Structure formats: C-alpha cells, structure tokens
Amino acid sequence: MQDSTDTHVNGKRWTLDHPELGTGSLPITPYLSTEYFERERGKIFSRTWICTGKKVEEIPQPGDYLVLDIAVGKTSVLLVRGKDGRVRGFHNVCKHRGNRLAWNDRGACGTGLTCRFHGWTYASDGRLIGVPEEDMFFDFDKRDYGLSPIATDVWEGFIFINLDPDPPETLHQYLGEVVDLLRGYAFDRLPLSWSYTAEQKCNWRILRDSQLEFYHGKALHQQFAGKVMINKQQPSCHVLDAKLFRRHSMMSFYGDRRNTQRTPMELLMAQFGASFKTFPSARDMDRWPLGVNPTRSRQWFFDIYYIFPNFHLVILSPFLFVAHTMLPETVNRSTWNARGYFPQPTTAAETVTREYNKCLARDVWLEDGSTLENTQRGIESGVLSHYPVQDQELLIRHAHKVAEELLASDGQAE
C-alpha cells in the first residue's frame, strides 16, 4: 500500500491526462457578462440538480419545513417533510393569486400551511385542503390547485432540487461515480456543527473557484497550511489524485500533518478530542470509502469533491468534513454558506475542542473571503481578458468546459 517515500506525489502534471481540455488560458467573460449569466440561469441553474446545502435531519418531523429563496431560479422553495416521511419541494407560492405561502425560513405545519392573504390551506404533501367560502368559486376543484412541485431528491442526507419540471435524469444518475466513491462515509453520523453565511458582491464563479483549487494554500493560508504542504521531493506538486467525471470532479491533496505546527493548544486539543490537523489513525484506512484518500497515502491532507454546479465537499478525515453551498443572486452577487460537520461532543471538554476547530476553520474561510470581492473589482477593471490555469487548478478548467457544454446544449434558455 505504501511506497518507500510514503508519498504518491510524483511530479506528474494531471492536466496532460485530459488533452480534450487543453492547456490554454480561460476567458474572463463568463465572470462578468450579464448575457452569459442569463444563459447560465436558463441552461445550468434551471436545468441541473442543485444542492440546497440543507440536510434531511434539519426537518426531522412530518410537517417540518424550510424555505429557501433561490434567486437564480426566481423562486422561493418550500422543502417539507410529509406524513409519509418523504421530503418534498414546492414553489412557495399560493396557487390562488400567488402570495408567498410560508413566511418563516423554517417552521412546522402540523395541520397544514395557511396563506395569509385569503386563508387557503395546504397539506404537507402539497394538496390544497382548505378554501374559505369555497362555494363562492365557479367550476372549482381543489385538486387543480395543489402547490406546484419542484423535483427534490436526497443523497447522503443532502437535499437537492431541480427547477426543471421534468428532469432528464435522476439525482443519482446525475451524481454518477461520486455515489459509489463516497458510499460509507459518515455523512449520517456527523452532525452539523457550524454554519456561516456571507453575501458576496461577486460573480458566483469567483466564489466557486475559490474553493475549487488549493494552489492558494501555501500563500493565502500560509500559517494554517504552508508547513503541511511542504514536499521536499517535489516542491511544486501537491496533487495525489484527480478524477474528472462527466459533470463533477475531485482532487486529493498531499499534506504531511507531521509538519504541522505543534502549538500548545493544538496538542491539548488533540489530547481531549478530535483535531483536524492531527492525522487520523491510518490503521483502518483500508476500510475508508474508496473515494476518501483514494491513493491511501499516509501523507494525505484532504479531498475536494465538486458537485457541479454549486456544491463542494471537503473531506479532511473520517470524522470531519466541510460543505460549501454557493448560489448566484445576480451576475455580481452571490451567497456562500460554509458548514462544518464534526463529531457530537460527549463532554464539555469536547465542546471546547469543537470550538477550537470551528474557529480555525472560520479564520481560514475569512482568508478565502478576503479574495472574493477584491477579485470581482479586479476583473471589473477590465485589465484581464483571460487567465492562465495551473495544474492544481485543473478542476476549474474542467468546470468551465462542463458549463460550456451545457450552455451549448439544445433547449430553450427560458
């Protein structure tokens, strides 16, 4: 399983495995153009599965619901668990005259959701069940006015929606190889432990790209990651593995956690609970999901899984992962939700170790966040017409091609 140097980084340039992607620079237009953004809205966000970032356990009981405003889909989405246990999605729009149905961003509708305007009531499966003064309508049948459904499905607890009324493929078909690669990971056992949301005045691709490569690790996250990333044999190489799928992609990164700064608090935290700078026990690595540290390197830092177009999973250990959900609002505004999933503390001391990991992750994300609006301003200046793409930025290159293919596909763009 291990080679003599105990690292699988071999100086290879992964981009060259994919001649169809080329090695050229990428255009800036997709980051700036309103016209391009409208095409993305019509052919990407209105037609592919997009991750809400929410998990089924956030609406545990029948009748529990969440409301998400999906600006890029020009709609508000109601996710509700039915009496049968199933999670369904609907347009949060009353079918009488179109008022917003649920007003809170989360809640429970035991006996149904009632519109404030004229009092129509809907069941948790979307049926219209109550109409005041129903006898005063004409040729009226309640069955014609149930909530408009949105295709909704679940993978490993994550709720996805598809704004296409008739999606050409199921969520599991859409996810493809990723399903098998990550099957068996502790998605169902790690609770949501922290969640940050930030509105960013930048195009969604700037946000997306910022978590799609780790070329920036040694510079932007120098204090956190710089030492871990040092690779004496191959100083420029940090990629253990890269897999490009039809839509999605993954990259596995080298890191020697023994090089991590053994700071006093780091050592204490590792003593009392889980710390993500400490390498997890490699003993049972063979039993990890195939897609987690796929090369089974002992010098593994983390894996990025990019679920096109708006969801990133960053897997740092069997007991810690991060999920980024990114959604455009307009061509130059986006929402970023960054979440950490970490073992449930069993003592108050472990509450402290969780806090330590949370604050560390938050500060690293504040570093990431510092680049977003500055990059937007930079490209709005018109100085760049294209940009060069390094080998470690391969997933950005691939994502651009995936988007171009979807934009070129048939079908009306809204």
Next chain:
Amino acid sequence: MSDTSLPEPFTDLEPLAAVWALATETERNQQRLSSTMAQIQAFYDTLLPRMEAVLTYLSTFPPEPPDALPQKARRLLYLALAMAEITTAVELHQQPSVPAGFEPRRFIPDHERMER
C-alpha cells in the same frame, strides 16, 4: 455564591473570566477583535498552563446545552471557549484579527441562531 464565580480550583482565574467568560461566539469574537494583542497574549499566557486542568475538569460534565451545566462550570466552559476563540490570534496570526481577512461581521454564524 453568585454566578460570577468559577469552580473552586480555578477561582484565581476570576479576573480573566470577568472579561472573557462570554456566552456566544459573536460576543467572544467581538471581545477578541476589540482587545489589544497584549491583552490577548496575557489571557493566553495566563490560561495556557491551567488549560489541561480546565479541560480535565470539564470532561466530567455533559456537553450541552450549556444550561445543563452548574453555573460555575458553565462559566469555566465559556472561559475555555474564549481560549479556543483567541488561539488563532496568538498561534497563527500574531494579531487580533485575520490579516487582511474578510469582515467577520459579514460572516454570519447561523449556528448561533439554530442553537436557540
């Protein structure tokens, strides 16, 4: 005893608790950002040698909700959480805030709302 005290072995940390034993991440982060590096360093240097004992003590209590803890233990927990908050300032950044970082006020901790 009032809820402004710490458990018996840690009463000498009272001056730190008076400033840092705050109930939420937002308050603790605010305290960090409005302190000088000298104040943060003094907090770290004073608490660090006691931190192992603090965590050993907290290991005997359930994790949450904090209301489930006796008042003194809860206050010690808040002090330890503040230590977790300022650790990056001391061990990574050598300054109170993330250097050139995104504005913390715009990076909204949703988990605080979910916990309520």
